[in-house]
Amino acid sequence: MSSTFLGMPGTAGSGNLRGDRPFPEAAAGALGDEQLRRNLAHATGTIRAKRATVVGELDDWEQLRDAGSAIKIDAMARLPELLERLEREVTTRGGVVHWARDADEANRIVTRLVTDTGQREVVKVKSMATQEIGLNEALEAAGITATETDLAELIVQLDDDRPSHILVPAIHRNRQEIAEIFRTRMRDAQGRVPGGIDNLTDDPAALAEAARRYLREKFLSTRVAVSGANFAVAETGTLCVVESEGNGRMCVTLPDTLITVMGIEKVIPSWRDLEVFLQLLPRSSTGERMNPYTSLWTGVHAASASGPAGSGETGGDTDGPREFHLVLLDNGRTAALSDPVGRPALHCIRCSACLNACPVYSRTGGHAYGSTYPGPIGAILSPLLTGISGPDDPNASLPFASTLCGACYDVCPVKIDIPSILVHLRGRAMREGRRGERAVMRLLAWVLSSARRFGAAERLMPVGRLLARDGRIRRLPPPLSGWTDHRDLPAPPRRSFRRLWARRRAR
Amino acid sequence: MRIALLATCLADAVTPHVARATVRLLERLGHRVTFPREQACCGQMHINSGYPDQAVPLIRNHVAAFADADLVVAPSASCAGSVRHQHATVARAEGQHALAEEAERLAGRTYELSELLVDVLGVIDVGAYYPHRVTYHPTCHSLRMLRVGQRPLTLLRHVRGLELVELPSAEECCGFGGTFAVKNAATSGAILSDKIEAILATGAGACAAADASCLLHIGGGLSRAGADVRTVHLAEILASTASDTDGDAEGTDTR
Numbered sequence: 001m002s003s004t005f006l007g008m009p010g011t012a013g014s015g016n017l018r019g020d021r022p023f024p025e026a027a028a029g030a031l032g033d034e035q036l037r038r039n040l041a042h043a044t045g046t047i048r049a050k051r052a053t054v055v056g057e058l059d060d061w062e063q064l065r066d067a068g069s070a071i072k073i074d075a076m077a078r079l080p081e082l083l084e085r086l087e088r089e090v091t092t093r094g095g096v097v098h099w100a101r102d103a104d105e106a107n108r109i110v111t112r113l114v115t116d117t118g119q120r121e122v123v124k125v126k127s128m129a130t131q132e133i134g135l136n137e138a139l140e141a142a143g144i145t146a147t148e149t150d151l152a153e154l155i156v157q158l159d160d161d162r163p164s165h166i167l168v169p170a171i172h173r174n175r176q177e178i179a180e181i182f183r184t185r186m187r188d189a190q191g192r193v194p195g196g197i198d199n200l201t202d203d204p205a206a207l208a209e210a211a212r213r214y215l216r217e218k219f220l221s222t223r224v225a226v227s228g229a230n231f232a233v234a235e236t237g238t239l240c241v242v243e244s245e246g247n248g249r250m251c252v253t254l255p256d257t258l259i260t261v262m263g264i265e266k267v268i269p270s271w272r273d274l275e276v277f278l279q280l281l282p283r284s285s286t287g288e289r290m291n292p293y294t295s296l297w298t299g300v301h302a303a304s305a306s307g308p309a310g311s312g313e314t315g316g317d318t319d320g321p322r323e324f325h326l327v328l329l330d331n332g333r334t335a336a337l338s339d340p341v342g343r344p345a346l347h348c349i350r351c352s353a354c355l356n357a358c359p360v361y362s363r364t365g366g367h368a369y370g371s372t373y374p375g376p377i378g379a380i381l382s383p384l385l386t387g388i389s390g391p392d393d394p395n396a397s398l399p400f401a402s403t404l405c406g407a408c409y410d411v412c413p414v415k416i417d418i419p420s421i422l423v424h425l426r427g428r429a430m431r432e433g434r435r436g437e438r439a440v441m442r443l444l445a446w447v448l449s450s451a452r453r454f455g456a457a458e459r460l461m462p463v464g465r466l467l468a469r470d471g472r473i474r475r476l477p478p479p480l481s482g483w484t485d486h487r488d489l490p491a492p493p494r495r496s497f498r499r500l501w502a503r504r505r506a507r
Numbered sequence: 508m509r510i511a512l513l514a515t516c517l518a519d520a521v522t523p524h525v526a527r528a529t530v531r532l533l534e535r536l537g538h539r540v541t542f543p544r545e546q547a548c549c550g551q552m553h554i555n556s557g558y559p560d561q562a563v564p565l566i567r568n569h570v571a572a573f574a575d576a577d578l579v580v581a582p583s584a585s586c587a588g589s590v591r592h593q594h595a596t597v598a599r600a601e602g603q604h605a606l607a608e609e610a611e612r613l614a615g616r617t618y619e620l621s622e623l624l625v626d627v628l629g630v631i632d633v634g635a636y637y638p639h640r641v642t643y644h645p646t647c648h649s650l651r652m653l654r655v656g657q658r659p660l661t662l663l664r665h666v667r668g669l670e671l672v673e674l675p676s677a678e679e680c681c682g683f684g685g686t687f688a689v690k691n692a693a694t695s696g697a698i699l700s701d702k703i704e705a706i707l708a709t710g711a712g713a714c715a716a717a718d719a720s721c722l723l724h725i726g727g728g729l730s731r732a733g734a735d736v737r738t739v740h741l742a743e744i745l746a747s748t749a750s751d752t753d754g755d756a757e758g759t760d761t762r
Contacts, residue, residue, distance in 0.1 A: 024690065024691050028693060363698055399557075400687065400690050403684025403695070405684070406652060407679075426555065427557045441553060445561040454547040482688065486696030486728070487699065489723075496523055
């Protein structure tokens with residue numbers, strides 16, 4: 001951990017980074033939904049097992065993690081230099097770079113860029129950054145329709161729902177529910193279920209076919225695409241998106257205009273660094289040795305100006321956009337960088353291995369976290385990006401949504417010590433915390449910092465035996481009722497160990 | 508060897524049989540056990556609840572209490588973990604640099620029970636006898652903070668009469684998490700119910716672990732479920748000998 005001064009405690013992140021209720025309250029619904037809990041347990045368990053298998057194949061996995069971590073530490077330490085290099089390289093190759101302080105500014109930039117093309121429709125590559133800033137809603141307000149082309153994002157979008165997992169946004173839906181969403185919500189240009197499939201079943205192949213027909217129509221008719229980026233290579237100004245379905249590839253090659261929104265922490269120095277992450281990411285995320293599609297693009301294709309992209313006209317490379325815009329998004333990242341303990345949260349490559357490994361996430365699902373970023377990484381990243389405004393800030397509850405079991409740290413491909421950052425952020429949350437709790441904890445600290453006082457308190461404990469029946473306590477008043485709502489408590493012993501020891505010495 | 512017992516505030520006040528078993532075991536192995544009487548609480552609860560400033564006096568008291576100890580053992584991976592991985596960091600962050608240095612030195616002499624037995628005392632067969640079917644839950648902090656690995660299982664495999672049955676999804680958390688069990692009680696309860704299910708699936712008569720806190724949680728869940736499975740600390744099993752009437756040791760009856 002470096003305590004070097006980096007970043008500025010500047011603009012707080014805005015957009016979809018904060019829910020409207022504290023975590024325990026938001027989790028209650030999911031915990032009571034047996035079907036959802038079964039879906040989640042099955043899905044997270046399956047990916048977890050796949051990951052473990054492919055990670056186990058590599059003898060140098062730990063060295064790869066160390067390398068990934070070292071590259072990110074280096075990149076964060078010289079972020080200004082790398083971002084300016086990236087800007088230079090992108091510009092040299094015909095792209096245009098925009099800088100956005102927060103969600104609103106990024107949304108305004110993208111909306112203007114789309115409006116300038118005269119188009120009213122965009123296709124989207126699955127992207128966490130644009131979910132974070134709420135781009136689809138901003139575009140809609142400007143009369144522009146954005147279509148998600150990642151299958152799971154599309155399911156979520158059609159259902160007016162929110163993603164609940166970084167990699168598997170519709171993890172909370174089973175295929176019967178998906179079939180129902182398609183039947184009622186998915187319509188082609190003629191207003192029919194795509195392909196005229198009236199009796200769409202929940203057969204996965206049939207569902208995929210319906211989505212394919214629906215999306216193909218969009219790909220062939222839409223002139224503007226919006227993407228995020230997994231990585232940006234500063235030395236050549238190259239952007240990289242990794243995916244499984246090929247929809248992203250369609251988006252970054254077919255349309256005339258490509259707009260990429262990228263968090264500033266995604267920049268890496270060189271192509272050699274990319275090699276490390278292209279090994280770490282697929283194994284950690286989908287449990288695959290290699291992801292099916294890795295798209296890399298650098299600026300615009302000069303030759304493609306001779307004919308509309310995808311028109312098939314001869315005279316040069318007709319793949320790729322004629323116009324490319326890169327929007328570099330801060331939205332709280334510089335503020336996160338200024339926290340020397342929390343800073344490594346920016347190393348995250350969005351693999352979601354920590355979600356699948358987390359005992360909390362796998363019971364509650366992602367919506368309980370309120371933010372675009374759920375799970376252990378979300379529990380640190382969201383409050384780091386937004387800051388914690390006070391005890392009633394829903395993001396103040398996120399660092400407490402963990403048992404500190406450490407499973408997240410063990411699976412993290414870039415070795416983010418999430419438990420330590422959770423503990424650190426609990427401190428930040430409680431600095432703004434409730435006075436009552438602070439006073440109780442202060443009293444406890446006074447008792448527990450002296451053997452004499454603690455020993456005296458222990459002598460009072462046998463009184464608790466009055467609450468017990470058959471040696472166990474089944475009910476306690478709030479806030480301890482949280483314990484007895486779900487478990488018994490043994491009756492306190494007659495004598496503490498301290499007293500037993502003193503007696504033994506006296507014998 | 509002279510070994511100072513860090514009883515932990517929880518075992519001291521709530522499960523004294525665990526501390527007693529630790530003493531009995533180490534004395535049987537020929538060591539001298541001391542109980543530095545100024546010890547109280549290591550401060551883990553305050554640190555993990557977001558009160559690092561309030562934890563400083565607890566850390567100071569702990570460091571002073573064990574200043575003279577050459578070797579410290581805790582029958583808790585969680586508390587040993589806090590001493591080893593949190594004390595110096597917290598002290599330093601709170602600007603207490605001298606305390607941080609002392610805490611660092613103490614951390615180097617502090618061991619969880621299975622680490623002490625296997626690594627320091629070099630013993631894997633402690634001569635215990637425990638004729639029961641037992642499943643072992645590796646607690647998160649023993650597994651992922653201290654990395655005790657196979658040590659507790661190795662010790663258990665050398666216990667005569669003990670039938671060790673594997674716990675499904677053993678490495679998954681039991682849902683305790685300190686104040687998490689109260690602040691996020693429903694989530695904690697949901698994680699616990701899966702752990703209880705896994706324990707019951709083994710058909711074991713007892714569930715063992717290296718942390719009294721997790722056992723309190725698991726035991727509370729088993730009790731609530733009306734299950735006929737008891738919880739037992741690793742120290743209690745290792746302290747048991749054939750001369751104990753039922754494989755349970757004299758010190759365990761403290762109710």
